[in-house]
Amino acid sequence: MSYDYSKYLRKGKIPHIWCPGCGYGIIMKSMIRAIDSIGWEKDDVVMTSGIGCASRLPGYVDFNTLHTTHGRSLAFATGVKVANPKLNVIAMGGDGDMTAIGGNHFIHACRRNINITCFVFNNFIYGMTGGQYSPTTPKGSRATTAPFGNSDNQFDIAQLAIGAGATFVARTTTYHAVPMEKLMKQAFEHKGFSIVEIIAGCPTGYGRKNKLASPAGMIEWQKEHSVAIAQWEKMSEEEKAGKFPIGVLHDVEKPEYVEAYDANVGLS
């Protein structure tokens, strides 16, 4: 056996509620390994989430876990972190949770550069409510509320985060289970607001509507369409079409929010 997850799983909570082939279980496992590798005490870890499939994750893991309201996980997380900066705070949510209803909290958490790690599980759809289009559903894709194909433009979550001032932005996929773990660890180590966007398959809500019925097929799709950032930067626009870069997309240093606040107001 390569890894024993049981130390971090709450007893009796597995199997989880996610559908067969849902990529979120893969993300949870990478996240557990990443937390283990950074060596944080379980008592010092706070995990917050919003509403949706992704946001069910904290219920399964043995930390201080806060399953909040739709879109608000970063706002709750900010309160926790500012009130007790010693805690290691991880906020998570899906694409709809973080960038539609929670979009304002998302960009402002980026702007503040507060030392929270945020995971956005991007499966291109609202899964829990049954497959409605989200801000990341590709144009033309089908969703229960886009029976003629989605006419909306998409958010690029990583670019949104960079634009809003996040200091560490990475993207990965559920195909890349081990690189995902490494990126997550890097995000934890980064001082400031860090984001990892994880492209994941939703066979039930997205796959069935878009002729990507097999969970393994969705993972293969991620492998085929993702390009390591180093290689991406050498590609022509034509070659980039339909693909997306993965890896560390942005990594800069800026003063961390609580430290800067404390220094500014004379708290030490």
Place this chain on the structure above:
Amino acid sequence: MARHQIRLSGSGGQGMITAGIILAAGASVLEGKKAIQSQSYGPEARGGASKAEVIISDEEIYYPKVMAPDVLVALTQEAADKYSKDLVDGGILILDDLMVKTAPKGNWKVYMMPIIRTAAEKVGKAMVANVVTLGALNEICGFVKPETLEKAVLSRVPKGTEELNKNAINAGIELAKAAKAL
């Protein structure tokens, strides 16, 4: 002393609200009277008609707003016109002679005084017009002891401006004395 209902009005930024706070704080905290200060304001931070209301009484004050003022200070024409309407018969009306060209008509004792000009020219800072006002108002009405007023003013002004403000109070007192002598 019965109940005094005082309205201090002007345009936003003239410091009438601060003047109201100083007067009420002096009467209550320093002299143990009952006093309330309230204000009404519009959406603009500066300019527009603004008023502060102060009630000073020996007895408990419940309703915090002025029902009918017996003293009105108006540092602009707009304020004089707008807020003099319910000034009681025999009430006191204190006006600035630079800003108020036409004194509203009524059965009132009117004091038309160069408050702003005194602040700007004699004291040296137009900003202290509100403190000049307080000096004059208290000299005319005797709400609090002169030393109380000075203490109340000095406890609310920035450090380093004590002399300036003392001068402003005294200039106000002189204005009032001159006006009363007329």
Place this chain on the structure above:
Amino acid sequence: MAKAEKIEIYVNLCKGCEICVELCPVDALEMKDFKAAVKDLDKCIACMQCELRCPDFAIEVYKK
């Protein structure tokens, strides 16, 4: 090439998504009664891809 001593599949946790079977590079797994099952342990090269990508904590591969 590494080899597996044992591949443990927890049938109670397996949701039958077939990710492990389809992504196995050496065709060591198969579906049996809608659940993952070991088809040929000897083929397994202990690459751990099935275990890493199983969303349901249902597979453990024990290396030799």
Place this chain on the structure above:
Amino acid sequence: MAKQVKFLQGNEAVCEGALYAGCRFYAGYPITPSTEVAEILAARLPKLGGRFIQMEDELAAMAATLGGSIAGKKSLTATSGPGMSLKMENLGYGYLTEIPCVIVNVMRGGPSTGLPTGPGQSDVMQARWGTHGDHPCIALTPSTVQEQLNETVRAFNLAEKYRMPVILLTDEIIGHMREAVEMPEPGDLTVIDRKRPTCDPKDYLPYKPEADGVAPMADFGSGYRYHITGLNHLPDGFPSNDGKLAQADEIRQQKKVDDHYDEIVVVDEMMCDDAEILIFAFGSTARSAKEAVQMARAEGIKVGLFRPLTIWPFPDKHLLKYKGKVKRVIVPEMNLGQTALEVERVLKGSPEVEGIFQIDSEPINPITILNKIKGGK
């Protein structure tokens, strides 16, 4: 020794009360006429080791306030009607998850943006029923600047004791007026802190109530790892779809407040013993009513003032004493009859409730109330 007396604005007194009670975290969003609370605490909190944050919106402000409390700090947020509407989502979360905090609503006029700089009292029902679902509610209605301070301390105490959000429902008049306030020394006012668990973390159940209906609450990071969710949950904090258990838990939460009515509900009854006419008024309107009662008494009219400092839970028990006893009940309020509905519910027509409802952004003048008293039905 004589107490220190300060001349304070109502919103300033809220800050003094909050700091006295031990508030060390504030998350807010600017809104008239509550903004002074944020401005003052932004300056004061760091000096006491606390922190202030201005969030991106009211939803976030409410969320962060709850987050601060979960991390162990007594937390406050302040707003006015439009902000209160936005806070409702996470306020409901605070009720279901039983997170103590205090929300100050400095009421202004109108629905929507309404009359931002004018006073109002029209958020009474919103305070009780603004969020979806059933939940207990405590809301306090001070009438003086001194009460702004004291009732803020009490709001924190009730929040901590009963492990729930508590609303200080004040208004623009009380929030912005200034009067002398006797500053309490440490020890003068009771300060209550939440019950924290003392058991072995293995045995901790975050929603297993003790005899008072309240479960001890652990700070995140204190060694008691647990789960908080806005889904209906079991004593261990984990979600459950069992409707029967959900009902039992919500009834238990409601009973936390119902069973402690005597401790929570405070009412000021002035000249009510021989009163033939009862005025029911709260907040700034109670001041107008008090003035009117004095005027009427001077004319020999037997009128008394019933002034709740706790508007939720509604002071049913106190008010019932007057059912069938007084000839008239007058309810002046700066809304179109929200509290009057509750008075009617309690008195059930004996006597009928007469309202003075005013939403013109002006305080109700004592003369208006006096005229109603003298004018008869």
